[in-house]
Amino acid sequence: MKAAVINGFGEIPQYADFPDPVTGGNEKLVQVNAAVLENFDKGTSADTHYSSKTLFPKFPAIVGNDGVGITENGDMVAFGAVKPPYGAFAEKAAAGYAFLIPEGIDAADAAAILPSALTSLLPLKYAARLQPGETVFVNGATGVSGRIAVQIAKILGAGKIVVSGRNQASLTLLKTLGADETISLMQDDEKLSENITAAGGDNGYDVVIDFLWGHPAEMLINTFIPKEAGFAKRRIRYIQTGEKAGPHISIPGSAFRTSGLEMMGVGKISNEALMEEINVIWQLIKEKKLYMDIEKVALKNISEAWQRTELAGKRLVIVP
Template identity: 35%
Template sequence: MKAFVLRSYGSPDMLDLTDIDRPVPGDDEVLVRVRATSVQPYDWHLMRGEPYISRLMGGGPGLRKPKISILGADIAGQVEAVGKAVTEFRPGDEVFAMPKQGGFAEYACVREAELAPKPKNLSFEQAAAVPMAAGTALLGLRDEGRIQPGQKVLVNGASGGVGTFAVQIAKALGAEVTGVCSGRNTDMVRSIGADKVIDYTTEDFTQNGQHYDLLLDAAGSRSVSACRRVLTPKGTYVVVGGPGSRWLQPVGHVVSALATSPFVSQRTTLADVVRCTETRQNLLTLTELIEDGKITPVIDRGYSFEEIPAAVRYMEEGHASGKVVIAV
């Protein structure tokens, strides 16, 4: 099969399109013919080996060279073969998954626990946009944020991959939602359900006197102390990511938020979907919301399989509105 293989850290030029052996599924795995995948910050952090501090962590990208040679955290496709312990899937089934690696290839092995039937009302490209971004939003709002109907929720970074899903999921769970984005994206964010939209180029959401029960921060564009000012006394600050140096990004922002949490009345928590163990159940929950028409992927651009390096380069620029998807 053809795959983009990452042999050393660096730019998208390090992604080498080559022929390799098709993987063989283990007992609890499913071999999926990849029909579509998507690109996200998780991929280019692994590609760059940044932040550098992550190379020292257990489960990190690897100290001197990448542990993960085929990137692509999300996939949608058709079951090609199943391991002998797999009970829920058969060849030909249309599925989507968050295996965290392997999507930049024509075939990928996925654990049954990371797989779910593809939403019937989505194309493969749309389905591939869902798992990691929507899973992060769901984890941040429902599990970490403990969102309740009627609460006021602020989504900082509302036009990005996680943000567009967060706006829709928060609305589906009964919240009053305010989205923060650039002026060029305000109409889009409003169209997906935001009750109010703040253009960060003309208004600082930390200075306008408004207060929220829950802030999901997918942008990290304001300091932790500034973000706390917009929360109610018992509000919750959910960190998804943030900017920083090559050494710490976005770890520095996350650590800063968590370090001050014990000394204030508000809760601070982290939405880390990579370490979540409920991947399949979350995918099933998202499928229900999608098929009920409550959330839908926002696609910024689509690329062909051969254009994966260009897609990663575009995502790395940080200007995507919604998701960047790949047709394999």
């Protein structure tokens, strides 16, 4: 079969022949229809993600962690947990898990929208426990996952959504997707702090979902430091989701003591809750309530697609 193959960490995948996967145990053989190209795939194959050596214990190997395809009995499924050295960017995959996709959903939509939607829905609903009417700040909303986060927050009943980002065209688009106020990160630190504080209003922010980390996170968190002594007047549930602006930040202790700031990740999610939310997302996709700019790229062009950097909020989906 044809596949996107690397012979070592940090290589650009090449379109090449690779032996067909052999299934064992409960694995399912899947004819791949679509697999989304995400930063996770680039990070794991570059050995910059903590799971890299688990996903790539030996080489040569195929990149890609999950996707959408057709099983031997003709069902269209979302699949993952592929067995090394096999990956999702191939004509066939050996899937450790596969769950049915309802009829009426395009394979590319299923592959691209589901993981991004879960990235926002699970932490907002189960970790931060977003309540109707609360104010949400989406840090780095101009990317693919950030755009979806705005839409998910709106669906969950957020009363006000403030977003930040660098791409002005994407910031403008976000107004149509549910954002109430937009803040450009292309301004000096003093002005940025003023605008973040002003957009939060008298009551500030209840929930933050952050796709950037790095310096933008430092600027945002510093605005939470109270100006007067006393106990915290509110809770700020801060979800750390991505690190496009850098993997490390410096936080003063005063940002925690009486601000009400609570830092969290996705949190513990039960399998029952996960499947329930997957079904919710399938329904949202069928009802066309989640917008994503998707571009399909042929598997044979994987090397070219891998090196693209300026996507302006577009998600690339690899199709064999």
